[in-house]
Amino acid sequence: MSFIEISHLKKSFGPNTVVHDFNLSIEKGEFISFLGPSGCGKTTILRMIAGFETASSGSIRVGGAEMTNLPPAKRNVGMVFQAYALFPNLTVAGNIGFGLKIAGKDKGEIDARVAEMLELIKLPELGDRYPYQLSGGQQQRVALARALAIKPQVLLLDEPLSALDAKIRVSLREEIRSLQRELGITTVFVTHDQEEALSISDRIVVMNQGHADQIGTPSEIYNNPATRFVASFVGTLNLLEARVVDPATGRVSIDGQPVVTKRDMSAFGIADEAIVALRPEALILGAGDDDRNTLTGTVEEVAFLGAVIRVRVRLREARVSLDIFNDPTLDLPKIGMAASVSFKKEDLLIIASH
Amino acid sequence: MKSNRLGHWLAILIGTLYFLVPLAATFEFSLRKVRGIYSFEAYRVVLADPQFQASFSFSVALAVVTIVFGMAIIVPMAYFVELRLRKLRPFIEFVTLLPLVVPAIVIVFGYLRLYNSSSLLPLTNSSLGTNFLLICGYVTLALPYMYRSIETGLRSIDVRTLTEAAESLGASSGTIIWRIILPNIRSAMLSGAFLTFAIVIGEFTFASLLNRPAFGPYLQLIGANRAYEPAALAVMAFMITWACMGIIQVVSRNTAAARH
Amino acid sequence: MVSNASPASLPRPRVPWAVVGVTPFMIFAVLFLILPTLFLVVGAFQDVSGSFTLANLGKLWTPTILSSYWISIKVSVASAVMGAVIGAFIAYAAVSGGLPRWIRPTVMTFSGVASQFAGVPLAFAFLATLGRQGLVTIFLSFLGLNIYAQGFNLLSFWGLTLTYLYFQIPLMVLIVSPAIEGIKKEWREAATILGASNWQYWRHIAGPVLLPSFLGATLLLFANAFGAIATAYALTGSSLNIVTILLYAQIRGDVLHDQNLGYAIAFGMIVITGLSNLCYILLRVRSERWLK
Ligand SMILES: Nc1ncnc2c1ncn2[C@@H]1O[C@H](COP(=O)(O)OP(=O)(O)OP(=O)(O)O)[C@@H](O)[C@H]1O
Ligand SMILES: [Mg+2]
Numbered sequence: 072m073s074f075i076e077i078s079h080l081k082k083s084f085g086p087n088t089v090v091h092d093f094n095l096s097i098e099k100g101e102f103i104s105f106l107g108p109s110g111c112g113k114t115t116i117l118r119m120i121a122g123f124e125t126a127s128s129g130s131i132r133v134g135g136a137e138m139t140n141l142p143p144a145k146r147n148v149g150m151v152f153q154a155y156a157l158f159p160n161l162t163v164a165g166n167i168g169f170g171l172k173i174a175g176k177d178k179g180e181i182d183a184r185v186a187e188m189l190e191l192i193k194l195p196e197l198g199d200r201y202p203y204q205l206s207g208g209q210q211q212r213v214a215l216a217r218a219l220a221i222k223p224q225v226l227l228l229d230e231p232l233s234a235l236d237a238k239i240r241v242s243l244r245e246e247i248r249s250l251q252r253e254l255g256i257t258t259v260f261v262t263h264d265q266e267e268a269l270s271i272s273d274r275i276v277v278m279n280q281g282h283a284d285q286i287g288t289p290s291e292i293y294n295n296p297a298t299r300f301v302a303s304f305v306g307t308l309n310l311l312e313a314r315v316v317d318p319a320t321g322r323v324s325i326d327g328q329p330v331v332t333k334r335d336m337s338a339f340g341i342a343d344e345a346i347v348a349l350r351p352e353a354l355i356l357g358a359g360d361d362d363r364n365t366l367t368g369t370v371e372e373v374a375f376l377g378a379v380i381r382v383r384v385r386l387r388e389a390r391v392s393l394d395i396f397n398d399p400t401l402d403l404p405k406i407g408m409a410a411s412v413s414f415k416k417e418d419l420l421i422i423a424s425h
Numbered sequence: 426m427k428s429n430r431l432g433h434w435l436a437i438l439i440g441t442l443y444f445l446v447p448l449a450a451t452f453e454f455s456l457r458k459v460r461g462i463y464s465f466e467a468y469r470v471v472l473a474d475p476q477f478q479a480s481f482s483f484s485v486a487l488a489v490v491t492i493v494f495g496m497a498i499i500v501p502m503a504y505f506v507e508l509r510l511r512k513l514r515p516f517i518e519f520v521t522l523l524p525l526v527v528p529a530i531v532i533v534f535g536y537l538r539l540y541n542s543s544s545l546l547p548l549t550n551s552s553l554g555t556n557f558l559l560i561c562g563y564v565t566l567a568l569p570y571m572y573r574s575i576e577t578g579l580r581s582i583d584v585r586t587l588t589e590a591a592e593s594l595g596a597s598s599g600t601i602i603w604r605i606i607l608p609n610i611r612s613a614m615l616s617g618a619f620l621t622f623a624i625v626i627g628e629f630t631f632a633s634l635l636n637r638p639a640f641g642p643y644l645q646l647i648g649a650n651r652a653y654e655p656a657a658l659a660v661m662a663f664m665i666t667w668a669c670m671g672i673i674q675v676v677s678r679n680t681a682a683a684r685h
Numbered sequence: 686m687v688s689n690a691s692p693a694s695l696p697r698p699r700v701p702w703a704v705v706g707v708t709p710f711m712i713f714a715v716l717f718l719i720l721p722t723l724f725l726v727v728g729a730f731q732d733v734s735g736s737f738t739l740a741n742l743g744k745l746w747t748p749t750i751l752s753s754y755w756i757s758i759k760v761s762v763a764s765a766v767m768g769a770v771i772g773a774f775i776a777y778a779a780v781s782g783g784l785p786r787w788i789r790p791t792v793m794t795f796s797g798v799a800s801q802f803a804g805v806p807l808a809f810a811f812l813a814t815l816g817r818q819g820l821v822t823i824f825l826s827f828l829g830l831n832i833y834a835q836g837f838n839l840l841s842f843w844g845l846t847l848t849y850l851y852f853q854i855p856l857m858v859l860i861v862s863p864a865i866e867g868i869k870k871e872w873r874e875a876a877t878i879l880g881a882s883n884w885q886y887w888r889h890i891a892g893p894v895l896l897p898s899f900l901g902a903t904l905l906l907f908a909n910a911f912g913a914i915a916t917a918y919a920l921t922g923s924s925l926n927i928v929t930i931l932l933y934a935q936i937r938g939d940v941l942h943d944q945n946l947g948y949a950i951a952f953g954m955i956v957i958t959g960l961s962n963l964c965y966i967l968l969r970v971r972s973e974r975w976l977k
Pocket of ligand 2 (some may be wrong): 113114115229
């Protein structure tokens, strides 16, 4: 049995069911991200784990103990909020030590733990400052220390980085991850930034309208999206309609052009509609040899994105985008030019059509 | 959580009662003039009283002049302080808060000593001079509110950018204030104006000590000599306050709506 | 054009519009706000011949004057503290959520109106409510409670305090609402999940955060009541000896006949309201620092 077992969780606000039949097992020490668009229920699930919302049905067990009806104060979980939520009237040290003070620990023990936490978040000098004297990134690190000071069995983070600017966001997420590894604390991290989720998680839960569409490691999620939603939400993906020609040999036609996939197509019959997907970085410009699939069309748009150049090619009806690495010596394709794109046979993803 | 909400309702209920009961009682009282039945007799008597008409219109006139005069000196000051003379701000803040610190009765006492008939500037010698003094007093009373609403209005429109844009098109300072700034802070000015009106219309201390036949002293006089008419007057005064505050609400809500 | 374009050429004479725009206000402020106040303050330290003395302030220590200050302070403190407590509860109930949405704007509008409904008409309203013939008085005696027989009198300390509450409570609601709005619901959640009870949350977080605003607002209410006269005068005539009414009578020439003593009384009032306003501002600065 896993450390955290969430089973058949459901939550309704009045007539709206915002979480339905949500199941998840989390191992001890795992770092799990909830990834999904705004309003899909990520925060709601997190708040049910924390105890701020009561589930309409289903159960949450942590370390074998039933949590579903326990008040938040008794759950021993740590939580970090999007807007820091530091107590403005307490110093940094006061904030970090708050949970211990409430628990009635003696002063020496609190001070030692606070010093240890300050060291951990690399702000050893700032214990006497007030929150308004800190930058956003520092405030969020203090919030993290405050949550960790009580040695919670689970750490919950609700979009902790989204109020920060891009550079700090990246460095702080790495810091959070290495802290988490060091402490071995089971962590649930909510985000709607797919890059964030992919870069720091052991596993990702991709949420769609209140339930988990797919649960898997970053590479599973990225390379084998289970649904069209996952495919389109994770990464920039070309989603194309295709018709199955021969499931046995993996032959399909995209916009009338024949291609072959190495993926399993046994679920399909001849002439079925299928949704196929191509990642922009898997495509290259120019016709390929026999091991590759080739599609032809005309260049419709060329966008310079810095490190990469994104080219959009129009087939007949459908369009595909591809990325080429920026290279000053490169001959950029011209708009209106005829072009072929090619890709490896295993790069053609098949997404079950519903 | 349930009991919590009960407490909230209770607080609102107590507040509502404290607000409404005196109004209801006053209204009921104002209808009692004719023995045994409810009638609007007290209102009729008050409205027909020539002194009421005279003092009320006098106070309305005072309020209007106060608003115009106050705006005329406060708006340019607030604009230029915001635009160029930021250094003056602490001083201005101090001055505009002063009327909250120095009670009206103290200010008027100062006027009477400073501008009496034997002083350098004997404003109290003529009724025109005294009226002017009264208006100045009212401007000081209204100053914190007028300044605050105008300043808020100016801050919300980014005066600097607007002014620089207009200057780059060759507009003069006068044109800028009149054609660009004023229209943009109109609702802030209206709020300040109606609040001033509500403050001035029944003001007692200044008018009484400067011996002016304004509405406030008239109210006090009626209160000392009549039984039911004061209640009728209180109801009317309340409706005036209500109208002023209601207009402020509407004005500021419309502006907020226009901004979004 | 070409020959004149040297950097040293005379700048076009420019009207200093900013100075022109600010001057009328400055003149006004000096003549009708600062000078009159200064005149009284200076006068409080002068004798009839104009030389420096502390005798005027000394004369404040007579029973009549001291007691008038004392009653003023009592009424102001009572109405400020009660107004602040009740107003804070109402503001919290209206602002903190939990009640239907329309409550909040409604409470704010009504508070705006009630906080401006002061002066003479307010006295009339309370006479009609709690006077001997007032509706509530009659209603209570109907229930068998004769409040006047129980010693209540509208023309007294408690009567005046109750009357002042009519504008003090809504004023408190208006002043303290922004501070209560500044309380984030995440603070409660963060405290709860760290193990704090509701009481501990109030004791350690919400209470201390709101305290400066609360105290500051109370001081402002105090100053507001302390300088008021019209309601008290219309309600009690000169039967209640509060300091504003004493000063009013003194200005009218009814009593004392000592100009400089009048200045000293006024000076005393400025000191009291000035101090409470100063503390209000200091407390507000502190709480704003926290809340934004
Ligand atoms: N207290 C509530 N009452 C009613 N509906 C709510 C409540 N809280 C959340 N919801 C609704 O539940 C749905 C899920 O909300 P939730 O906050 O979990 O989304 P989220 O995935 O965290 O989104 P975001 O990325 O924007 O934070 C939303 O449609 C929201 O409107
Ligand atoms: Mg959320």
